[in-house]
Amino acid sequence: MTKAITVSGLHKSFGRTHALDGLDLSVGTGEVHGFLGPNGSGKSTTIRVLLGLLRADSGAAQVLGRDPWTDAVEIHRRIAYVPGDVTLWRNLSGGEVIDLYGRLRGGLDPRRRAELVERFELDPTKKGRAYSKGNRQKVALVAAFASDVDLLILDEPTSGLDPLMEEVFQRCVTEERERGRTVLLSSHILSEVEELCDRVSIIRKGRTVESGSLAELRHLTRTSVSAELAGPPGGLAGLPGVHDLDVRGRRVRLQVDTDKLDAVLRSLSESGVRSLTSTPPTLEELFLRHYQDEAEAAEGGVTVR
Amino acid sequence: MSAPAFAARPASSRQLAGTGTLLRFALRRDRVMIPVWVGVNALMVLSMPNTLEGLYGTPAERADLAGRMAANSSLRAMVGPVLGDSLGALTAWRVGVYAGALAAVVGLLVVVRHTRDEEESGRQELVASGMVGRRASLTAALLAAAVANGVLALLVTAGLAGQGAAGALAFGLGIAGVGMVFATTAAIVAQLTESARLARGLTAAALGSAFVLRAAGDSATDDGSSPLTWASPLGWLTNLRAFAGERWWVLGLFAGAVLVQGAVAYALAGRRDLGMSFLPSRPGPAAGRLGSAGALAWRLQRGGVLGWSTGFLLAGLVYGAMAEGAADLVGDNEGTREIFRRMGGQSGLTDAFLAAMAGVLGLVAALYVVASVLRLHGEETSGRAEPVLAGAVGRLRWAAGHLAVAFGGTVLLMLLAGAGLALGHGEQVGPLLAACLVQVPAVWVIGGVAVLLYGLAPGAATGAWGVAGAVLLIGWVGPALDVPRAVLDLSPFGHLPKLPGGDMEWSPVLVLTALAAALVAAGLAGLRRRDMTT
Numbered sequence: 136m137t138k139a140i141t142v143s144g145l146h147k148s149f150g151r152t153h154a155l156d157g158l159d160l161s162v163g164t165g166e167v168h169g170f171l172g173p174n175g176s177g178k179s180t181t182i183r184v185l186l187g188l189l190r191a192d193s194g195a196a197q198v199l200g201r202d203p204w205t206d207a208v209e210i211h212r213r214i215a216y217v218p219g220d221v222t223l224w225r226n227l228s229g230g231e232v233i234d235l236y237g238r239l240r241g242g243l244d245p246r247r248r249a250e251l252v253e254r255f256e257l258d259p260t261k262k263g264r265a266y267s268k269g270n271r272q273k274v275a276l277v278a279a280f281a282s283d284v285d286l287l288i289l290d291e292p293t294s295g296l297d298p299l300m301e302e303v304f305q306r307c308v309t310e311e312r313e314r315g316r317t318v319l320l321s322s323h324i325l326s327e328v329e330e331l332c333d334r335v336s337i338i339r340k341g342r343t344v345e346s347g348s349l350a351e352l353r354h355l356t357r358t359s360v361s362a363e364l365a366g367p368p369g370g371l372a373g374l375p376g377v378h379d380l381d382v383r384g385r386r387v388r389l390q391v392d393t394d395k396l397d398a399v400l401r402s403l404s405e406s407g408v409r410s411l412t413s414t415p416p417t418l419e420e421l422f423l424r425h426y427q428d429e430a431e432a433a434e435g436g437v438t439v440r
Numbered sequence: 441m442s443a444p445a446f447a448a449r450p451a452s453s454r455q456l457a458g459t460g461t462l463l464r465f466a467l468r469r470d471r472v473m474i475p476v477w478v479g480v481n482a483l484m485v486l487s488m489p490n491t492l493e494g495l496y497g498t499p500a501e502r503a504d505l506a507g508r509m510a511a512n513s514s515l516r517a518m519v520g521p522v523l524g525d526s527l528g529a530l531t532a533w534r535v536g537v538y539a540g541a542l543a544a545v546v547g548l549l550v551v552v553r554h555t556r557d558e559e560e561s562g563r564q565e566l567v568a569s570g571m572v573g574r575r576a577s578l579t580a581a582l583l584a585a586a587v588a589n590g591v592l593a594l595l596v597t598a599g600l601a602g603q604g605a606a607g608a609l610a611f612g613l614g615i616a617g618v619g620m621v622f623a624t625t626a627a628i629v630a631q632l633t634e635s636a637r638l639a640r641g642l643t644a645a646a647l648g649s650a651f652v653l654r655a656a657g658d659s660a661t662d663d664g665s666s667p668l669t670w671a672s673p674l675g676w677l678t679n680l681r682a683f684a685g686e687r688w689w690v691l692g693l694f695a696g697a698v699l700v701q702g703a704v705a706y707a708l709a710g711r712r713d714l715g716m717s718f719l720p721s722r723p724g725p726a727a728g729r730l731g732s733a734g735a736l737a738w739r740l741q742r743g744g745v746l747g748w749s750t751g752f753l754l755a756g757l758v759y760g761a762m763a764e765g766a767a768d769l770v771g772d773n774e775g776t777r778e779i780f781r782r783m784g785g786q787s788g789l790t791d792a793f794l795a796a797m798a799g800v801l802g803l804v805a806a807l808y809v810v811a812s813v814l815r816l817h818g819e820e821t822s823g824r825a826e827p828v829l830a831g832a833v834g835r836l837r838w839a840a841g842h843l844a845v846a847f848g849g850t851v852l853l854m855l856l857a858g859a860g861l862a863l864g865h866g867e868q869v870g871p872l873l874a875a876c877l878v879q880v881p882a883v884w885v886i887g888g889v890a891v892l893l894y895g896l897a898p899g900a901a902t903g904a905w906g907v908a909g910a911v912l913l914i915g916w917v918g919p920a921l922d923v924p925r926a927v928l929d930l931s932p933f934g935h936l937p938k939l940p941g942g943d944m945e946w947s948p949v950l951v952l953t954a955l956a957a958a959l960v961a962a963g964l965a966g967l968r969r970r971d972m973t974t
Contacts, residue, residue, distance in 0.1 A: 186830050188972040208834045216830035222823040224740060225560075225635060228724025238731040239831025260723040264560070264634060275827065288830075 139164045139286050139317040145194035147180055154180040156341035162319055167312050169328040169335035170321040177341040178321045182290050212241050215279035219291035221271040223263030229274045230259030236278035248281040254303050268295035280307045287318045305330055325418045339425055356416040357390040365407025374398050458572035462580035466554045474588045477546040481592055485539050486599035488531040510662050517659035517762055520678045528603030528683030532611050540677045543619030547585045548626035548643040554581035556630035556639045559715045568714055578709045585623035589616035607683030614680040617694030621673045622647055624701035631708035634717040650674050659762055733833045737841030745849050748808050752853045756860020759797040763790050763865050791941030801857040802879025802933060803915040805850055809887035810908045812846035817894050817901040835967055850883045871940035878939055881952035882932035888959025895963030898973055
């Protein structure tokens with residue numbers, strides 16, 4: 136599989152702040168890639184490097200097989216970008232801006248533009264200053280989805296959109312994937328990422344901490360298990376990978392590292408299982424774990440679970 | 441139960457809730473801008489008596505100067521009439537109009553910055569959601585302007601007290617009065633327009649009209665008694681007659697204008713929705729034809745270019761029409777001729793006057809070129825440049841659009857100024873166009889400095905205003921007052937041939953053009969290499 140974006144060991148500092156500290160990222164052509172991380176973790180800095188707006192201090196980055204700093208213009212012909220906070224010119228109408236953005240890229244499909252304006256319920260005749268936050272986002276989204284490009288870079292694109300529009304957005308991304316386009320989606324809306332993304336990368340403090348398909352990531356985390364047993368449970372505490380064990384008579388709740396699930400189930404069935412629920416971790420839990428690790432590390436100690 | 445408790449509070453006190461906090465906040469935000477503007481203004485005024493004393497040491501010399509200046513209608517149009525020959529009166533004559541105009545600029549900048557600017561940016565929304573009355577922001581902005589002008593009045597009064605306490609007080613209050621009149625004008629305009637840029641532009645246009653009215657009135661009469669002079673707040677400052685038999689009641693005109701304009705602004709402010717204006721914007725086209733960064737730059741700047749072009753054409757017409765008077769009135773006064781030769785050209789008085797005017801317009805064009813170049817900076821810091829640069833647009837192409845408007849616009853402005861001078865004067869079309877176009881390389885150098893700062897040190901880009909301001913000051917104060925040659929040489933305008941009348945010299949023109957090109961090239965090289973900021 137060819138790569139739309141490859142980044143390795145990217146470093147970027149602003150004065151004494153190390154925004155990027157050896158970041159890696161790999162986005163395959165045709166995939167929708169989720170780009171997650173807490174506020175200030177370096178997502179937008181990465182995206183600006185990928186757009187050639189910032190120059191990396193060290194490390195390698197390639198976008199569509201080219202260097203984003205030296206070949207910015209050639210790359211941009213095949214890229215559409217939506218920032219998280221769209222600012223418009225107050226005296227230009229939304230329609231004018233959509234067409235401008237389109238022409239500054241590879242060009243605009245007028246039929247698709249009209250269709251998207253309809254679907255996003257955007258009034259393109261309003262002037263820049265008259266748009267609400269959500270409507271400003273729509274202007275940039277319509278321009279991006281109507282552009283004839285290979286790669287979409289979306290930086291928290293749905294901030295300010297209502298749930299209906301969020302759904303329209305998700306359908307548009309799905310359509311883009313069906314047309315074989317690559318999408319890099321930075322987002323805090325985890326349900327959106329879970330719904331849309333083939334693979335995700337989670338970054339923290341300018342470094343990639345997890346990367347892979349959701350199934351792969353889930354494998355690295357814990358599954359919650361709760362069971363009602365026929366007899367008293369035995370030996371669960373001694374099993375590797377078991378956390379937060381809570382036994383009340385014959386009711387058992389526990390968390391287990393997903394790759395150690397097998398041994399736990401065997402132990403439970405020895406006692407006789409009456410009911411069993413096993414919940415795979417949601418992306419939210421996966422994500423929160425990284426947030427919490429950070430918070431705990433900051434407090435100076437990791438509690439044993 | 442709580443509703444009557446709310447109703448019991450008088451409405452007026454709630455309209456102003458939070459004013460104190462907002463005022464302190466405004467002064468905190470302006471802690472650099474206000475002291476610098478006020479300081480420069482006070483310095484300009486307070487240094488004048490010494491300068492004048494150095495040049496015209498004896499009462500006889502000063503009386504001679506006053507007599508010659510009073511007889512000269514063109515000079516009266518530029519500076520105002522001479523009303524007395526004391527050091528104080530000459531100081532008030534020489535700097536009054538400019539100190540007043542500078543105070544007006546500070547007033548309008550402060551007021552627009554804390555009213556319409558805040559609303560347009562959306563910051564006001566969060567502020568207004570606190571315990572802040574509907575009219576508190578306007579009040580705080582006007583009070584901030586009052587603080588700036590009050591301090592200026594105090595400095596001028598204290599600094600000039602040695603020339604006569606009454607005159608110093610009248611002059612200080614008069615300057616501050618002009619400042620507050622235009623601060624309240626800005627307060628009204630800020631209610632009418634949706635954009636802060638337009639509010640500033642319209643108020644500046646009002647100030648410009650006040651200057652032209654006063655200039656026309658003062659060129660016709662030598663004691664400020666023309667109705668045109670009385671129609672201009674800048675003329676009131678003249679008619680206050682500081683150090684020349686003060687007419688205290690004129691201060692009532694300032695107070696009245698401030699009260700009336702303030703009342704109008706208050707009435708409007710209490711009547712409209714936050715962020716809305718009385719001149720709403722119309723819907724635009726659903727589809728656009730803009731297809732390149734260059735077209736976008738032109739679209740963004742064309743309004744400004746149109747405004748400046750109109751101003752330059754009109755100013756050219758007015759000054760051109762005044763040129764004949766320069767020769768008629770002065771006649772055979774050898775002293776005045778000498779002054780004009782220093783200001784302008786070598787041959788006839790009319791030519792010298794026209795050359796001086798072409799120089800003045802060139803200086804003003806420096807403000808245009810800085811404003812236009814710094815649009816790049818505004819586009820970048822507002823985040824609007826980012827999506828454009830994320831398109832297939834190189835940084836140089838993006839910058840080139842705005843720079844073409846800035847540098848090409850300079851040529852257009854000076855052409856129009858020359859055409860205006862020629863039309864107003866009725867002859868000498870070729871020489872007057874040349875006189876104006878010869879200013880272009882010097883204007884370009886200032887633009888080049890702006891590009892250089894923007895490209896290499898974007899954080900200091902607004903320092904280009906400081907450079908333009910310094911050049912303006914040298915150009916205005918320099919020629920009439922024997923400022924040392926070394927200082928005059930710092931300004932690129934000091935090196936230009938004095939046309940019409942003088943001999944055309946190609947070397948300064950070529951050197952300045954090359955210098956401007958080098959500055960632009962260095963700035964663009966920096967822009968290419970650096971990170972874009974947001």
